[in-house]
Amino acid sequence: MSEERTGAQIICEALLREGVDVVFGIPGGAIMPFYHALPEYPELRHILCRHEQGAGHAAEGYARASGRAGVCVATSGPGATNLVTPIADAWMDSTPIVAITGQVSSLALGKDAFQETDITGITVPITKHNYLVNDLSDLPQVFKEAFHIATTGRPGPVLIDVTKDAQQARVVPDWDVKVNLPGYRPTYTGNRRQIREAIQLLQNAEKPLIMAGNGVIWSGGHQELRALAERTGIPVITTLHGKGVFPEDHPLSIGMPGMHGWVHVNRAIQECDVLLNVGGRFDDRVTGKTSTFAPNAQVIHIDIDPSEIGKNIKTKVPIVGDAQIVLQTMVEEMPERTAGDWLAHIRSMQEKHQPRQRYLRRPDTAALMPHDVYDGLNMALQSRGACKVVTDVGQHQMWAAQLIDWMSPRTHITSGGAGTMGFSVPAALGAAVACPNETIWVICGDGGFQMTNQELATIKQEGLHNIKVAIINNGYLGMVRQWQELFENRRYSGTPLTGPDFALLAKAYGLPGIVVETVEQVDEAIKRAWDYDDSVVIDFRVEREANVFPIVPQGQSIADMLTEAPEPVSAS
Amino acid sequence: MKRTIVALMQDHPGVLHRVVSLFRRRAYNIDSLTVGTTETPGVSRMTIVVDGGDIEQVTKQLYRLIEVLKVSDVTNDPVVEREIALIKVHAPKAARAELVAMCTVFHAKTVDVGPNTMIVEVTGEPAQVDRFLDVIRPFGIKEMMRTGRISMIRGSQAHQAALEAPEDAPALALAG
Ligand SMILES: Cc1ncc(C[n+]2csc(CCOP(=O)(O)OP(=O)(O)O)c2C)c(N)n1
Ligand SMILES: [Mg+2]
Numbered sequence: 132m133s134e135e136r137t138g139a140q141i142i143c144e145a146l147l148r149e150g151v152d153v154v155f156g157i158p159g160g161a162i163m164p165f166y167h168a169l170p171e172y173p174e175l176r177h178i179l180c181r182h183e184q185g186a187g188h189a190a191e192g193y194a195r196a197s198g199r200a201g202v203c204v205a206t207s208g209p210g211a212t213n214l215v216t217p218i219a220d221a222w223m224d225s226t227p228i229v230a231i232t233g234q235v236s237s238l239a240l241g242k243d244a245f246q247e248t249d250i251t252g253i254t255v256p257i258t259k260h261n262y263l264v265n266d267l268s269d270l271p272q273v274f275k276e277a278f279h280i281a282t283t284g285r286p287g288p289v290l291i292d293v294t295k296d297a298q299q300a301r302v303v304p305d306w307d308v309k310v311n312l313p314g315y316r317p318t319y320t321g322n323r324r325q326i327r328e329a330i331q332l333l334q335n336a337e338k339p340l341i342m343a344g345n346g347v348i349w350s351g352g353h354q355e356l357r358a359l360a361e362r363t364g365i366p367v368i369t370t371l372h373g374k375g376v377f378p379e380d381h382p383l384s385i386g387m388p389g390m391h392g393w394v395h396v397n398r399a400i401q402e403c404d405v406l407l408n409v410g411g412r413f414d415d416r417v418t419g420k421t422s423t424f425a426p427n428a429q430v431i432h433i434d435i436d437p438s439e440i441g442k443n444i445k446t447k448v449p450i451v452g453d454a455q456i457v458l459q460t461m462v463e464e465m466p467e468r469t470a471g472d473w474l475a476h477i478r479s480m481q482e483k484h485q486p487r488q489r490y491l492r493r494p495d496t497a498a499l500m501p502h503d504v505y506d507g508l509n510m511a512l513q514s515r516g517a518c519k520v521v522t523d524v525g526q527h528q529m530w531a532a533q534l535i536d537w538m539s540p541r542t543h544i545t546s547g548g549a550g551t552m553g554f555s556v557p558a559a560l561g562a563a564v565a566c567p568n569e570t571i572w573v574i575c576g577d578g579g580f581q582m583t584n585q586e587l588a589t590i591k592q593e594g595l596h597n598i599k600v601a602i603i604n605n606g607y608l609g610m611v612r613q614w615q616e617l618f619e620n621r622r623y624s625g626t627p628l629t630g631p632d633f634a635l636l637a638k639a640y641g642l643p644g645i646v647v648e649t650v651e652q653v654d655e656a657i658k659r660a661w662d663y664d665d666s667v668v669i670d671f672r673v674e675r676e677a678n679v680f681p682i683v684p685q686g687q688s689i690a691d692m693l694t695e696a697p698e699p700v701s702a703s
Numbered sequence: 704m705k706r707t708i709v710a711l712m713q714d715h716p717g718v719l720h721r722v723v724s725l726f727r728r729r730a731y732n733i734d735s736l737t738v739g740t741t742e743t744p745g746v747s748r749m750t751i752v753v754d755g756g757d758i759e760q761v762t763k764q765l766y767r768l769i770e771v772l773k774v775s776d777v778t779n780d781p782v783v784e785r786e787i788a789l790i791k792v793h794a795p796k797a798a799r800a801e802l803v804a805m806c807t808v809f810h811a812k813t814v815d816v817g818p819n820t821m822i823v824e825v826t827g828e829p830a831q832v833d834r835f836l837d838v839i840r841p842f843g844i845k846e847m848m849r850t851g852r853i854s855m856i857r858g859s860q861a862h863q864a865a866l867e868a869p870e871d872a873p874a875l876a877l878a879g
Contacts, residue, residue, distance in 0.1 A: 251717065252720070255717075255720060255721055255724050256724055256728055259767075259769070260769045263716075263717070280769060311866075312769055313713070313772060313864070313865075313866040314712065314713060314768070314769055314770050314771050314772045315769045436767065437763050437766065438760065438763035438764045438766065438767055441759075441760075442760055442763075
């Protein structure tokens with residue numbers, strides 16, 4: 132127990148004490164002592180990624196799939212700066228990751244030594260907290276605090292930068308450490324008075340809505356959410372990051388709000404008289420122009436982070452607390468009520484607007500439409516079970532949110548707040564490690580895939596067989612092209628995109644690749660990929676100029692949605 | 704409009720950077736910022752004077768910083784505010800008597816005398832320091848440094864944070 136350890140050994144033991152079983156990383160000079168110690172701890176699996184960005188997204192994917200903190204490791208300088216994108220991504224999406232970076236020796240700090248970068252300085256605005264450790268006896272305390280901070284309250288990324296000499300020196304570690312953070316005491320139980328006021332508002336509302344976001348997933352409050360909805364008959368909206376927290380086949384589920392939400396959902400928001408937002412942060416992609424958002428609503432906002440309440444939308448009843456605990460209290464104290472005409476009214480709006488959006492098919496083309504692929508995927512996903520879907524950023528991401536029926540929490544993993552292209556393949560790698568018995572589908576664009584596809588080599592090296600990559604290959608940076616088509620008179624500047632033959636590329640990585648060019652091939656390809664005992668890449672070559680509808684033009688009111696292109700698109 | 708914020712935080716390396724970063728991110732200009740120790744060892748106190756903006760939001764975001772213990776916007780509170788200025792002023796023999804007379808009026812102290820200059824120290828409310836500077840400017844100011852203000856609420860109400868923060872600090876601040 133009281134034996135001397137190197138700082139590197141202490142790091143490994145601290146990770147094990149925090150229940151970590153896998154780290155994603157790439158070695159280099161300043162982190163070599165840690166890598167030297169690693170083989171002594173076989174319980175700590177190391178997954179060698181091909182780029183630190185991939186290691187960071189893998190840690191995020193691991194966290195999002197499992198609910199536990201993901202860990203990534205990099206060397207100083209470029210290794211550390213390559214982690215900046217995934218750290219920023221985790222910050223925006225409140226994902227608990229702990230990033231460990233090597234730093235030059237303490238004597239060289241601040242002297243522009245080889246591969247010195249001030250990574251704690253760089254990451255101040257994108258971490259929940261960070262540490263620069265140059266005294267190895269601080270390591271047990273720092274690691275305990277870091278995991279506590281990353282995983283409690285509103286989760287988020289924490290970075291620990293450890294100088295090389297602190298990793299190399301020896302000390303008898305003192306594991307008798309307690310988290311002592313007097314400035315960090317998240318509030319979990321909501322204020323009673325505020326909760327009562329919220330119940331009162333909902334009770335008297337004629338057109339109430341519940342909007343559920345990421346916070347409900349992280350608090351584990353999906354059952355309480357469902358209980359509250361069922362007890363009160365209040366229709367439920369799920370945001371992009373709330374997808375799965377409320378089953379979309381539930382009679383009270385009405386869909387996604389915002390820029391690419393359904394028309395009837397946005398109209399319902401504009402009409403509602405009380406809006407209960409639980410665990411969402413009123414992102415501008417949800418609200419559109421805030422001054423016109425939900426003009427008739429009194430807003431109740433439940434969030435564990437007080438700084439989110441009232442930030443974007445004026446709030447009548449702020450409730451700071453953990454979504455699950457607050458919802459549970461509301462379920463216990465809320466009298467029963469029924470939906471009445473309000474739900475029927477929303478459904479009639481849905482009837483009027485939905486089918487056209489859902490099955491938008493260009494009559495003048497025989498090309499494979501993205502929607503055909505999603506229909507096939509959705510059917511397969513619903514029938515097979517035990518799977519997760521990781522999406523990238525772009526049109527394919529929005530189609531996935533719209534066209535797949537999301538049934539349970541942590542099945543939909545995407546980069547929302549930061550919108551980081553290249554997120555999906557490495558995040559799926561992390562999810563596949565976290566959930567080896569589930570099939571992890573990736574849905575990504577040809578653009579995003581080309582940003583991080585080298586992690587297919589990691590997937591191969593690690594022998595991960597449960598990742599199935601569906602590329603919605605439209606030969607464009609599609610989402611940007613769509614904006615250019617709709618708002619810039621089809622000026623396709625910087626958006627046409629070529630790529631390698633993705634199936635051949637998969638083969639080069641040692642993975643099966645499948646090409647799909649017609650509607651008829653879709654189901655068969657999905658089935659083959661699913662049943663194949665290896666990770667697979669499917670190249671769905673879809674219609675190049677399909678669009679995501681509806682769309683709220685940026686900065687405009689969600690009352691003003693475009694449901695089709697202003698002018699008919701020519702088939703050239 | 705200028706707002707005065709008083710914040711208590713753990714005395715750790717880097718904490719100043721974290722606090723300042725929040726204002727920088729929004730492109731708010733910090734008018735003055737003072738940091739120093741407090742009655743509690745390990746706790747530092749900052750008085751930040753900042754021009755305009757959504758201070759309530761920034762205040763809440765300051766609470767997100769792990770090391771920040773307590774934040775108050777004291778702009779509209781009854782406070783005692785003090786600032787110190789050191790002024791090196793041109794003071795040939797002929798001008799000294801008048802200069803010293805001015806200093807007496809403003810309770811300023813002469814803290815150094817050179818062949819042709821004097822260093823004067825004035826302490827007071829920032830507006831009073833402004834007035835003093837106006838008065839002695841005609842003598843010729845060669846060098847001047849102000850500390851920025853420190854603020855404390857009058858009466859028995861204490862802006863304290865032991866290293867044990869009250870359980871629901873941010874929430875209560877919000878609900879009240
Ligand atoms: C790292 C990064 N760079 C640029 C963007 C801007 N951007 C948003 S969507 C998009 C197009 C994505 O193209 P693709 O991956 O092919 O997906 P598609 O929209 O065609 O489905 C771009 C370039 C981004 N979100 N992330
Ligand atoms: Mg594309």
